[in-house]
Amino acid sequence: MSTVRRVFFYILTVITLGILTAGLINLLSLSFDTILARFTLAEIGDVKQQLSLGIAMVVIGGPLWFLFWGTIQRHAAKDSDESGSSLRAFFLNFVLFISAFVTVFTFTLLLVWLMAGCRPEQFSPGGTAALIVFAAVWVYHWRVSAGEEHATRVADTVRRWYTYILSAAGLLWLASGIVQLIYTAFIAFPIWDGVIVRDSFWNSGTQNALAWILTGGMVWAFYWFYMAGSDSKSSLRQVYYYLFTILGGAIAGLIALTVTVYRVLFWLMGGDRDVVDYFQFLGWSAPIILVAACIWFYHLRKAEEEAATEHEHQLSALRVHHYLMAFLGLGTLIAGLIILLGIPLDWAINSLNSEIIVTEAGWWNNHLSLGMSMLIVSVPLWLYYWWQINGMADRAGAIERRARSRRIYLYVIIGASVVMLAADLVNIVYQLLNGVLSGSLGLEALRNMKWSLQTVFIALPVLIYHLGIARQDQLLGAETGAAARKVTVLLSDTKSPAVSLLELKLGYKVRRIRYAGQPAYNVPDLSDARAEQLAAEIRAAPVDHVMLVLFEGNVMVLPYEEN
């Protein structure tokens, strides 16, 4: 079957499955309504219309779906390449993705209804019908998908996307449900002033939170522990770890921590003392910090454990984490300093302007609290991680300075600083020139360039400092790149730490091939000095290809050429 024909069949299968599903939901919903006797005589016309539409969709959509899907299945049974093909993986995971999401949302609705006391008038026939039909669609396609063999790499990747997106969504639902539940409980405590009417704790908010905890927990447990449990080497898993859970957890926790410190500082400085129950914000900020810390810590440990099997992987994981956290810390530090710098600038403008007619009491304290809270959170964070990074760079030398994550970190900061400086300088020069040419250079121009002045004063030292680091790295060989040889290592145990040590010294990966003869030779342990010596020999090789043979305490370095 040609690719175009296959695409045609898969698209029509999706469309006809949609029609069949909608028809079945319609009919099931109608059945629930009939059982609950919800109709009045006046509505009977609508019911007939709904019934007719439902039957029509099932009668037309059903046979067409059987026809198209049946054709695909027959083709898959004959052609082993079809089962596990990329196109089929797209189709199956698309259907699984949609049906999983609808099932989760409708299941949560059902849980809320059950927890609210199963009142017939609150029952949602449409939601329950959708739950049954989409759950059936999911189970059927799940079974088909589980039976697939010989999946291509693309098919595996599509499958991973589906798994990690659902895993991330499940974790998000679980985490937000926990935060919501704690917040609802927190504000329900009988400690807050001025409450004259209090709803029962067992309200719709609590029920919703519990439903999302249950559903999110189940989804996350299924996709993370069962589906993704054995997938420890994929790149997408690293993206999930470092960009979603570790970075996401850190960002959420730091934002909540900054808001908490900001509001406590603002209160300590006398702001919003008249606001009743000011500290209710702790009900959401404290659980966010707690939940985010749990997510961050668990995934960081898990990523480190998985990377521990290979020294270079472990180092990369550690490095990525350190640079991400340092980046977060530096970003928050810059933001805090910009806000704090606004205070003296504002003060200077106000000193020149005698026409201030109103200033709210919290105006200055708000600036100070926000800036200080950002500094309190970011300075220890950035200093800790930046110190660790500097230590790594001092220990590993050019290899560390050449690391991709370090280069990205430095160039993103330098690039962002340059862009920020350019934008600020454009505004400052524009305001000055405009003021001079229109004869209105004065307070108005200063007001208009205030934000640019704040950011330019901070962006400049940040740029200078990181340019200095980049220059230092360059002098130590970070930009030259190692003259990488194509190194192949022949040994009995391809997981030997000796090879990882050699890779570390070379600064790049080598190809490992396993000696399959008998008896297996022991791979010699390499001392640090011996590994360095071998790396030097490889670098000095007269040709690009080098083979290393490691056996029984001996190492042979054999430069060779391919004809």
Added chain:
Amino acid sequence: MKTSNRFLLVFGIIIVVIVGIAVTLAVTGGNAPVKLLPEDSPEGTVQRFLMSVKDRDYLKAYGYLAPQTGQVKSETYENWIRSTQTSRESSSWKASILKSTVRENSATVEVAVDVFRPDGPLGNPVNTNRVTFILQKEGDRWLISQPADIWWLY
């Protein structure tokens, strides 16, 4: 000491200086009371209207609006007070006069209102709204005919 560490030390000192100046200014000089302008002037009327809004004394603020003109004409106090409801939590503001023009029975006062509302990292937390108040003279008092609502607090 390495060059980068020397830089770091210098930046640390800069940070301490900025923090020191900011804390000193905010704690000592920042909350000084503003000078009250004459009540029978357009600027003084606008100042008292804004001060009443700041103190959430909306009945008093309503008294500075011209009842028979512009937007206020069709509005009762109840309707006006509803339109003034705004999220004030954790936001603060200050106002400065930019320019005023006074004629015999009418005047305009241009005011810059800086509203502090944090909006994500590296975003300017201060939003400046420029408002032109139009006033008219009724007897010996100046009253605000426009704007009646306080959109500029958003």
